[in-house]
Amino acid sequence: DIGAHEGGFLRGFLRATSAWHGGVPAFPAETGPPPVRVFCFEPNPSARTRLAAECTASNGCTMVPFAVSNEPSAAADFFVPSEASRSELASLSPLVDIQQGDGLGEEGRGPGDEHRGAHRVSPDETAPVRVRVVTLDEVWLSPSNFPEIHGGSWSSTPSADPSLAGHEQERQRESGTAADIDILKIDVEGFDALVLEGASRLLANNRTRPRTILFEYSHAWTVSVDTSKYRLGTTVRLLSDLGYASFLVGTRELVRIDDTCWDQAFEFWWWSNVVACLDDESDPERGINLRALESLFAALSRSRMNT
Structure with missing residues (x-):
């Protein structure tokens, strides 16, 4: 969770995982290790104070007080x-x-x-x-340099299950890398593309790369990054080359925007959420069945329209 802020995304995520695991909102040590581990990166001290109420060891959460970008x-x-x-x-x-002054000119502006x-x-x-x-590359692909994360937890959130941490350490020594990532969520006020750039080796690593990436795209990119290099189109193409299918998250459906589905009209600079899923055709072991995913959202969309 890159840019965890005060835990808004975390709360929803934990609600979802608790539903998957019998509706238990927290996972006390006597019931075994948490079914998920969440690493909440948040450099803002005041936000971290409030995040601490959500990010607890019993929830399998570790709070990390670092910013994430493309250069350390x-x-x-x-x-x-x-x-x-x-x-x-x-x-x-x-x-x-x-x-x-956002540098877009009148042609780059839109409603709102x-x-x-x-x-x-x-x-x-x-x-x-x-x-x-x-960078995510250094944190996740050089675990020995970050024992606070991979060998246990940060001092503010001790590990809920020391044996789990020991097992992970042994696996890391064998593989040379940290555990794989199921979901990478990024919300860093326009720096999302830089976070992805700083994860280039991670995203190319078949064993550790995230199965799903969520990031925010907006006009904030125009003041945070060089838009001649970092645009939605270039970011989507980069992810596509790595085996990801990208979708704009709409109110009723997912709109595919990669490869042959791309249209310059998607470069509209409004506040939007993008989800990129590892395609099972490019990674049969860890990828997601995109045909089933698109069918599910199409069915949900029809259901909402009928109601």
Whole structure:
């Protein structure tokens, strides 16, 4: 969970996993290890304080106080909004009001653009804190450098089952890498493409690459990254080359946007969520049956329309 914030996504995820495992919202040690392990990366100190209530050892969660990007840094400025700004956003770049100039021109604008500035605050309403920045490649493919994650847990959230951690350590020594990832969720205020760039080796590793990737695409990319290099189209093509099928998450259906389904109209810079699934045709062992997935969402869409 990259950009865990105060645990909104985590809460929904834990509700879903508890439903899959008998409706148990927490997993005490006497019932065995948690059926899931979640690593919540959140560099904002104030958000982490509230996240701690959701991210507990009994839920199988580990809180990691690092920012994630495409290049590591021992200490970088991380801009958090002041209380006066009434904003909850935090970012590795100053939180500028992109309504004042996003570089898109009139052709790049769309409905609702008059509200763009509401998603950012002016630089004089932010204060930087120093944080460590890591890449997913170094965290997940060099586990010996991060024993806090792979050999147990961070001191604030001790492991719920030490024997589980020991088993994972032994498996890592044999394979040289950490455990595989089922879901990678990214929500980092426009830096999503950089997080993926910093995971290039992880995504190319057949044993550890995520089965499902969720990330946010929006106009925030225009102030956070170089849009001549990082756009939705280039990101989707990169994922497609690695065996992922990408979909825009609509209110009623998934809209496939990769390969022959791509259309330049998808490059609309509005707040959107994208899900990329590892195709079982490219990875029969860990991939997802996309035909079944698309049929399921089509059936759900028809059901909602009928009701």
